[in-house]
Amino acid sequence: MAAAFGRYHTAVVRGIPDSVRYDALIQAEQRDYVDVEKARQEHAAYVQALRDLGLKIVELPGAEDLPDCPFVEDCAVVCNGTALVTRPGHSSRRGEVHAVKKVLEEDLGLEVVHMVEDEATMDGGDVLFTGKEFFVGLSNRTNEAGARILAETFPDYSVTTVPIARGLHLKCFCTMAAPDVMAVGEGPEAQRAWQEIRARGDHKYAVLNIPDDGAANCMFVNGTIMHCAADEFPKSAKTFTSARLEYPRVQVPNKELAKVDGSLTCLSLLI
Numbered sequence: 001m002a003a004a005f006g007r008y009h010t011a012v013v014r015g016i017p018d019s020v021r022y023d024a025l026i027q028a029e030q031r032d033y034v035d036v037e038k039a040r041q042e043h044a045a046y047v048q049a050l051r052d053l054g055l056k057i058v059e060l061p062g063a064e065d066l067p068d069c070p071f072v073e074d075c076a077v078v079c080n081g082t083a084l085v086t087r088p089g090h091s092s093r094r095g096e097v098h099a100v101k102k103v104l105e106e107d108l109g110l111e112v113v114h115m116v117e118d119e120a121t122m123d124g125g126d127v128l129f130t131g132k133e134f135f136v137g138l139s140n141r142t143n144e145a146g147a148r149i150l151a152e153t154f155p156d157y158s159v160t161t162v163p164i165a166r167g168l169h170l171k172c173f174c175t176m177a178a179p180d181v182m183a184v185g186e187g188p189e190a191q192r193a194w195q196e197i198r199a200r201g202d203h204k205y206a207v208l209n210i211p212d213d214g215a216a217n218c219m220f221v222n223g224t225i226m227h228c229a230a231d232e233f234p235k236s237a238k239t240f241t242s243a244r245l246e247y248p249r250v251q252v253p254n255k256e257l258a259k260v261d262g263s264l265t266c267l268s269l270l271i
């Protein structure tokens with residue numbers, strides 16, 4: 001199973017609605033307005049990077065009444081042919097799941113489980129799959145009931161919860177950079193999460209400490225590491241370069257959607 005980690009054939013992505021500029025959810029107190037045209041250009045570069053890595057792209061149209069809809073990762077957890085369609089933690093995002101569920105079930109033929117329980121919530125951004133087990137951030141968006149349903153849906157893997165006191169999602173600052181290698185931000189919340197993972201997980205991982213928390217959100221896709229662009233995170237990009245990872249790397253831009261807390265993993269569901 002470990003050898004197949006990070007192998008995908010299809011990516012589901014979703015277009016960016018104009019409403020992302022004024023209405024997308026933000027953590028910051030003050031809004032830094034997204035330049036929608038630039039965001040679409042960056043999104044296109046991201047999608048092209050996935051295509052170049054051999055993925056077939058399924059693009060859902062953006063929906064104006066769903067300003068956060070490009071962040072499809074939050075709508076489902078896909079593993080070994082099964083998709084758990086989530087119940088997103090913020091009520092403004094609940095409507096996003098219908099189009100995602102439809103495409104996963106009808107077009108891609110996945111076995112779909114839908115999290116419908118009233119008290120359960122989950123954003124896929126809190127779900128870190130290592131190829132061997134799951135870690136689930138317990139955040140403002142994801143709760144114990146959500147984590148329990150994940151464990152029931154994927155009984156072959158252990159699920160360990162990680163409390164997230166500050167920040168949006170677990171994967172905002174902690175992701176898999178390569179098989180058995182976790183990229184972890186150097187900020188206090190990221191390091192706390194890593195200590196939990198290290199102490200309570202079932203498996204051992206090497207750590208790659210990344211100077212900027214936001215740049216610790218990277219992706220390992222078909223043998224290549226996709227990470228932040230050097231002009232956005234110069235120090236962190238350098239860390240990826242000098243880390244002597246045994247895999248090729250590509251840099252992808254994400255300046256605009258980062259203003260509404262979007263990171264690289266958020267923008268696709270990989271199958």
Ligand SMILES: NC(=O)NCCC[C@H](N)C(=O)O
Nearest residue numbers: 025068071125260261262266
């Ligand atoms: N998986 C992710 O990290 N998703 C980012 C979601 C950003 C969106 N503005 C939100 O607050 O829900």
Ligand SMILES: [Zn+2]
Nearest residue numbers: 125169172263
């Ligand atoms: Zn995130």
